[in-house]
Structure formats: structure tokens, C-alpha cells
Amino acid sequence: MSKVAFHTLGCKVNHYETEAIWQLFKEDGYERTDFDHQSDVYVINTCTVTNSGDKKSRQVIRRAVRKNPDAVICVTGCYAQTSPSEIMAIPGVDIVVGTQDRQKLLGLIEEYKKERQPINAVRNIMKNRVYEELDVPYFTDRTRASLKIQEGCNNFCTFCIIPWARGLMRSRDPEQVVKQAQQLVDAGYKEIVLTGIHTGGYGQDLKDYNLAMLLRDLETKVKGLKRLRISSIEASQITDEVMDVLRDSKIIVNHLHIPIQAGSDTVLKRMRRKYTMEFFGERLTKLKEVLPDLAITSDVIVGFPGETEEEFMETYNFIREYEFAELHVFPFSKRTGTPAARMEDQVDETVKNERVHRLLSLNDQLAKQYASRFEQDVLEVIPEEIVKAGEPHEGMLLGHTANYMKVAFEGTPDMIGQIVKVKVTKAGYPISSGQFVRVMDDEPVEL
Ligand code: SF4
Structure with missing residues (x-):
């Protein structure tokens, strides 16, 4: 063989x-x-x-x-x-x-x-308008299942090379998405993460179908699916219709990853991001009204060309005001071939690092603050692994809650991949400590 x-x-x-x-x-x-x-x-x-x-x-x-x-x-x-x-x-x-x-x-x-x-055998990707259908019925090494729903991106942000590598937006046929989701559930996965290059843009190239409809179809047509997560969604893609679906759903988790990249209109313009902070703030306010416990995580680029101290502080203050639950902070790095790599006014490395550190300590503070809201609550965790020797919480099970908190607790290896009720005994970041309550069978899941 x-x-x-x-x-x-x-x-x-x-x-x-x-x-x-x-x-x-x-x-x-x-x-x-x-x-x-x-x-x-x-x-x-x-x-x-x-x-x-x-x-x-x-x-x-x-x-x-x-x-x-x-x-x-x-x-x-x-x-x-x-x-x-x-x-x-x-x-x-x-x-x-x-x-x-x-x-x-x-x-x-x-x-x-x-x-x-x-x-x-490489061919021009920009000419491709069709999603390449490939089957993934299970994952070799992982307890978490992802499901790709779209390919490509039409945005061409000035720091990003990805549209050149992936081509333009192509959505996967909704029937195929539902079929693949059912296969994954039948293979034993409790949670599915919808992924893509520009995941929340799903449907932009389809007639009479959109992301909200796909989410509804997955909920009604896939038998036995317990948790559904969207890997990433832009603020502009969180339409009122998507918000209605999030509010009414029994399986979509109370976590959204909404990349902000910068919290300053002038920086966003140079990045060619297609929103203003006023718009972004309005969406977040509405989301928090509809889903008060929602965890909102985000990506931020620090030290984009020309970023002044004032512009950085606009980003910093916005993130503090809207209490993001977790941030992924990236110092801007020049990607050859992108407009941003050719921009003048590149920010000095020491300034960049210092701003990264300020934002990381804000992240630490906000993440702990978010987690502390759930101390003493019983949450549902899907354990993914046993913590390795030499690491904090060694030997314990480690997994995510629906709202994407990482929780470690004493349990047995057969619980991996199952939904387990765990009491959060000590909120922390990056990991909270918990106490095993019970394994959920096929009863409805709380989100
Ligand atoms: S950062 Fe995201 S939205 Fe912007 S071009 Fe890259 S893949 Fe598209």
C-alpha cells in the first residue's frame, strides 16, 4: 500500500x-x-x-x-x-x-x-467563480469539527494578500453544507465551526439566499447538532436578520469573532476596511441589547503605517468601552506585494511593541472581567484534550464553553468530545478552573 x-x-x-x-x-x-x-x-x-x-x-x-x-x-x-x-x-x-x-x-x-x-499545475485563481466541492466526513486528530462554507474574499484590504491566494468570494451550495454538517454530527461531533476565508460573507454571490438562511437551515435540517459557531464575521455582515437568527437559535453559541483591525476611522480608511467606527459601535450596541452575555472577540493590527499615538488611543479606548471578551493582537508586519507594505510612514518597531503590550494588558484585564461574570455558574464545556505535563492545570481536561471561555477541570478521558456540565469555581484568563457536575446525554443544550 x-x-x-x-x-x-x-x-x-x-x-x-x-x-x-x-x-x-x-x-x-x-x-x-x-x-x-x-x-x-x-x-x-x-x-x-x-x-x-x-x-x-x-x-x-x-x-x-x-x-x-x-x-x-x-x-x-x-x-x-x-x-x-x-x-x-x-x-x-x-x-x-x-x-x-x-x-x-x-x-x-x-x-x-x-x-x-x-x-x-497552478492556474489563475481570479477567474474561478465556482466553489470547489470536497468531502470532509471526519477529522483525523481533532475533537473539533470545522465545516468550510465559502472560499475567497472581494475586499482587498491594503495589508492582506489573501484575495490573491484564494480568489474572489464563492459560496458553497447550501445543500452540500447541510449534508456535510449531518455527516459530521453522525460521526460524533457535538459542535461545528463554520469556516472560510471570509466566512460571514457567505451568500454574497448567491441569488435569494444568505448567511441567515443557512444558519436557519442548519438548525432545522441537521439532526442532533448541539452547537454551531461562526469562526468569523464582519460587523457589516451582522444584519438585523442575522441578529434575529442569533436571538432565536437554540444551537448557535453566544460568541462572535468580529475582526475590528483598528478602532480609528483614519486608520480604517488606509486599511481600506469598509466601515466606520460609528457603524461598528452601533452594531455592537444592538448585539449587546439582543444578547447581553455574548462574548465578542476580535483581531487588532497595531502599528499600521502612519498610526499616530492619537489613532492608537482611539482603538484602545473603543476596545475598552465595548468590553471585548478577548483580543488577538498582531503587530503590523509588511506583507510583500500588498499596498500597505509600500506605504511610507512605517511605524518604528519599538513603538509598535510598546503599543502591542498596552493592548495585551488591556486584553488580559477585559478577558478576566468577562470570565468573572460566570464565576459559580454551571456552564457546558466540550473537553478537547488533557493538559500536558509541566503546564498549568496538568492532567486536567481542557475545553471551551459555548461563549469561548477555556475551562480546566478534573474528569476522565472518555468525556473528551462530549458535552459536560462544569461549575466555574475560579474565573481566570487564559484558563478558568471548574468542577465537574455531570455529562449531558441527549437533552437540550443551554447556551
Ligand atoms: S483581511 Fe479579511 S476581509 Fe480583508 S482582504 Fe484579507 S481576507 Fe479579505
């Missing part, structure tokens, strides 16, 4: 797609092996979101070539899509496929075995 080994760099979407590519190999009779073992085929699923994503991808490709110079080395993903010739120039690379045509990979391997000539 031929063997295949995978290495995935980058985001959740890439991890999802590696699972999809594995399904294709599995159906063809391949056996999966570890990337550090001898294999007949190596597939490296690359990332290009930052310049260091490119560098790491090249290192991993070289590692595979060294491991078995006779193996077929296939490179796919975002870096493969944007820079195929850079990858073809690495000695030992045999096949390059971008972010489309993954079904062709097995055929290309056969072709390579006959001809022994390197194949660059």
Missing part, C-alpha cells in the same frame, strides 16, 4: 483542506503516515499570509525532500498559488497545485511517475 504524509501550515481553512485532500488519497487506497516517517508521497499545504509563512513553507518542503529524495513531493495551498515558480525552483519539488484543482492531484502523481518531469 502506498503511503502519504501531510504537513499543514497556516489557518483553519488549510487544516480543513488537508483533511479533504487526505480523503481523496484514502479513497485511492493510500495509507496515511507521519510527516517525520518515510513516505511515498509528501503533501505540503502552504501558507503565505505573512512573509514568514513563505519561509516556513520552504523549510518544510526541504525537510520532506531530505527525508526521502525518491518520494513524490507535492506542494499546494496559498504560497503555492501566489508563487509557484519560487516553489518549482526548490530542488526535489515534483508537483505544485494552488488553491484549486485538488481533485487532480492523484492524476498528476500518476503522470509524474510516468514522465518524471516536474509539473506546475
Whole structure:
């Protein structure tokens, strides 16, 4: 039996797609092996979101070539899509496929075995208007299931290379989404995370169908689904209709990740983000009225070109005022090929780091404040892992609540992947401590 080994760099979407590519190999009779073992085929699923994503991808490709110079080395993903010739120039690379045509990979391997000539199969992604349908009925290593619902992005923010790697917005056929969700529930997953490149943009390219309708369909048509999470949604995509669905749903979690990137209109304009802070604030106020306990998490870029102390403080004050439950703080890093990398007024590294630290301590404060609201409450946790030796809460089960708090508690390994009621005994950040109450069977879940 031929063997295949995978290495995935980058985001959740890439991890999802590696699972999809594995399904294709599995159906063809391949056996999966570890990337550090001898294999007949190596597939490296690359990332290009930052310049260091490119560098790491090249290192991993070289590692595979060294491991078995006779193996077929296939490179796919975002870096493969944007820079195929850079990858073809690495000695030992045999096949390059971008972010489309993954079904062709097995055929290309056969072709390579006959001809022994390197194949660059990357095609222009900007011309693609169709979602590439790939099956992911389960995940190899994970207790959490993601479900990709769309591809690409039409926004072209000035710091981001992703539309060039993924192409324009393409939504997945709603019937396929429902079918895949049912398969995942049948495989035992309690929670599904809807993912994509610009997830909340789902439906923009569809006629008479939108994200709110998809959420409703998933709730009514998928039998046994307990928790539904949207990985990320822009403020402009939280329409009144989406808010109604969130309010009425019994399975959509009370957590939204809404990327803000900056809290200053002038910075947002330079980023080419399509909202003002007035609009963003209005959406958050309305959300908090509809769902008072909602956890709102966000991404922030610090030190975008030209960011003044005043502009940074606008961001800082907005985040403090609206009490975000958790922030992912990124110092701006120049991504070659984007307009922002060419902008003048790049912010000095020391200034950037100092602002990152200020925002991280605000994050710590806000996250603890949010978690403390739930101290002594009984919440539902899906344990994902046992905490490793040497780490805080060693040996305990660790998982997320519906509102995305991480909780550690004493339990048994068979609880992993189940919904477990846990009393929060000590709120903290990044991890709160809890006490096991009971395992939920098939009773309705509280959110
Ligand atoms: S919305 Fe902006 S940051 Fe997000 S993928 Fe699209 S271009 Fe990139």
C-alpha cells in the first residue's frame, strides 16, 4: 500500500483542506503516515499570509525532500498559488497545485511517475467563480469539527494578500453544507465551526439566499447538532436578520469573532476596511441589547503605517468601552506585494511593541472581567484534550464553553468530545478552573 504524509501550515481553512485532500488519497487506497516517517508521497499545504509563512513553507518542503529524495513531493495551498515558480525552483519539488484543482492531484502523481518531469499545475485563481466541492466526513486528530462554507474574499484590504491566494468570494451550495454538517454530527461531533476565508460573507454571490438562511437551515435540517459557531464575521455582515437568527437559535453559541483591525476611522480608511467606527459601535450596541452575555472577540493590527499615538488611543479606548471578551493582537508586519507594505510612514518597531503590550494588558484585564461574570455558574464545556505535563492545570481536561471561555477541570478521558456540565469555581484568563457536575446525554443544550 502506498503511503502519504501531510504537513499543514497556516489557518483553519488549510487544516480543513488537508483533511479533504487526505480523503481523496484514502479513497485511492493510500495509507496515511507521519510527516517525520518515510513516505511515498509528501503533501505540503502552504501558507503565505505573512512573509514568514513563505519561509516556513520552504523549510518544510526541504525537510520532506531530505527525508526521502525518491518520494513524490507535492506542494499546494496559498504560497503555492501566489508563487509557484519560487516553489518549482526548490530542488526535489515534483508537483505544485494552488488553491484549486485538488481533485487532480492523484492524476498528476500518476503522470509524474510516468514522465518524471516536474509539473506546475497552478492556474489563475481570479477567474474561478465556482466553489470547489470536497468531502470532509471526519477529522483525523481533532475533537473539533470545522465545516468550510465559502472560499475567497472581494475586499482587498491594503495589508492582506489573501484575495490573491484564494480568489474572489464563492459560496458553497447550501445543500452540500447541510449534508456535510449531518455527516459530521453522525460521526460524533457535538459542535461545528463554520469556516472560510471570509466566512460571514457567505451568500454574497448567491441569488435569494444568505448567511441567515443557512444558519436557519442548519438548525432545522441537521439532526442532533448541539452547537454551531461562526469562526468569523464582519460587523457589516451582522444584519438585523442575522441578529434575529442569533436571538432565536437554540444551537448557535453566544460568541462572535468580529475582526475590528483598528478602532480609528483614519486608520480604517488606509486599511481600506469598509466601515466606520460609528457603524461598528452601533452594531455592537444592538448585539449587546439582543444578547447581553455574548462574548465578542476580535483581531487588532497595531502599528499600521502612519498610526499616530492619537489613532492608537482611539482603538484602545473603543476596545475598552465595548468590553471585548478577548483580543488577538498582531503587530503590523509588511506583507510583500500588498499596498500597505509600500506605504511610507512605517511605524518604528519599538513603538509598535510598546503599543502591542498596552493592548495585551488591556486584553488580559477585559478577558478576566468577562470570565468573572460566570464565576459559580454551571456552564457546558466540550473537553478537547488533557493538559500536558509541566503546564498549568496538568492532567486536567481542557475545553471551551459555548461563549469561548477555556475551562480546566478534573474528569476522565472518555468525556473528551462530549458535552459536560462544569461549575466555574475560579474565573481566570487564559484558563478558568471548574468542577465537574455531570455529562449531558441527549437533552437540550443551554447556551
Ligand atoms: S476581509 Fe480583508 S483581511 Fe479579511 S481576507 Fe479579505 S482582504 Fe484579507
